[in-house]
Amino acid sequence: MKMETRKEAGLRVVSLAGDVDLQHSPTLRKELLVVVAEGLPVIVDLGGVSYIDSSGVASLVEAFQAARKKQIPFSLAGLSASVQRVMQLARLDRVFTIHANLDEALKRNQ
Amino acid sequence: MNLDPPGERLVQIVFPARPDRLRLARHALADAADLVGASEVFINDLVLAVDEACQNIIRHAYGGPTDRPIEMDVRKNGGSLVVRLVDYAPPVDPSRIKPRALEDVRPGGLGTHFIQALVDERAFLAPPPGAGNLLQLVKRFA
Numbered sequence: 619m620k621m622e623t624r625k626e627a628g629l630r631v632v633s634l635a636g637d638v639d640l641q642h643s644p645t646l647r648k649e650l651l652v653v654v655a656e657g658l659p660v661i662v663d664l665g666g667v668s669y670i671d672s673s674g675v676a677s678l679v680e681a682f683q684a685a686r687k688k689q690i691p692f693s694l695a696g697l698s699a700s701v702q703r704v705m706q707l708a709r710l711d712r713v714f715t716i717h718a719n720l721d722e723a724l725k726r727n728q
Numbered sequence: 729m730n731l732d733p734p735g736e737r738l739v740q741i742v743f744p745a746r747p748d749r750l751r752l753a754r755h756a757l758a759d760a761a762d763l764v765g766a767s768e769v770f771i772n773d774l775v776l777a778v779d780e781a782c783q784n785i786i787r788h789a790y791g792g793p794t795d796r797p798i799e800m801d802v803r804k805n806g807g808s809l810v811v812r813l814v815d816y817a818p819p820v821d822p823s824r825i826k827p828r829a830l831e832d833v834r835p836g837g838l839g840t841h842f843i844q845a846l847v848d849e850r851a852f853l854a855p856p857p858g859a860g861n862l863l864q865l866v867k868r869f870a
Contacts, residue, residue, distance in 0.1 A: 640783050641747040669754070671779055672842055676835035683834070700772045707845055708838050709831075 620666070621649060629659040629691075629727050631720065635666025638674030646674065650681035654692070660685060661723045665696030670704050682714060691715070695723035733812055733864075735805025738763060743800070745786045745815070746793045753800055754779055760802045761809055766869065774867045777846040778811050780839035781863055784825075789817035789861060799859075808848070808868045817860040822852045 619642035620635040630653045638646060653660055662678065664670075678694070685692035693715035697705065705711040717723035738760035743749040754775050761771045778800070785798055799814040827841035843850060849866035856862065 637751060639747070639779070640750060640786070669775075671776060671783070672838035673783065675838060679833065680835040703769075703772070704776065704842075707842060710833070713833055 619646070621646065623649065623653055625658075627724065627728065629661060629724075630656060631661045631663055631724075633663040633666065633720075636668060638664075638667055638670040638677075640671060640673045643671075643673035643677045647677035647680060650677060651684055654681050654684045654688065654690060657688060657690060659691040659693075659727050661693050661695055661717075661720065661727060663695045663720045663723070664698070664701055665720060667698065667701055670701050672708075675704060675708055675710065678714070679710065691727060693717060693723055693727070695720045733801065733803060733805075733810065735803035735808075735810055738802045738804055738809075740799070740801045742797050744795045745782075745790050745798050746795070747783075747786065750779055750782055753782060753798070757800070757802055757811065764804050764809070766809065770867065770869065773846040774809060774811070774865075777843045777865055777867070778813070780842045781813055781865060783839055785813065785815045785817065785861075789815050789820055791817075805866075807870060808866050811865045811867075812853075813861075813863045813865075814855060814859045815861050816858070819855075819860055820852070 619638055622633045624631055682692050695717040696719045739756050741756050743753055757778055758771050758775050782798055796816055801812040803810045827844055847865045847867045851864050853862045853864050
């Protein structure tokens, strides 16, 4: 998994690529909680993610809940069909705010 | 490992029960399923189910990452792919493995739900001598 965090127009974008699995989800969880703690709206760009398992989903859920407690917008963008299917299986596709891609997510967060 | 499961063996691998080795198992399984013409959706679903089962072995059966082995045997049996996972942990009680309610949005506890949703059959069978558990997952092509 590759992860890059950057500031963009008053928010934080965390871009992920590769496999978000049991090997990498602890790192993701830690980074997302740090980013959420900064207090800016967060977009997690999953456009480069080829695989996600339950541990990766759990990291996203934990960060989402932390953001909700702080009343910070937290959204996902760029889900591939396979990642979307995992979210649907977990019935989280209606819990998360999901944008088709990062550009759309940035527009919606302006 | 039980050497007499039905069907044609596609691949058999043994790997340490560590998170950084799961990718190897996923790729071996995906390639085996692709070899017999499985669809992309079928492959993705089966790979996720088996990965989650391996995670359960690492986290719950073995109690954490270890160099102790997971044996994965993948067979084509008629219109199904059959995956058997053998570990050497203490025997698990299958009645205690239950998915949680999805209405409760919280981290964790999704793996068992994924397995149940993505394969057609899931059963703990009698493990081979010396082994702890044998989990069999079956996914039908149609």
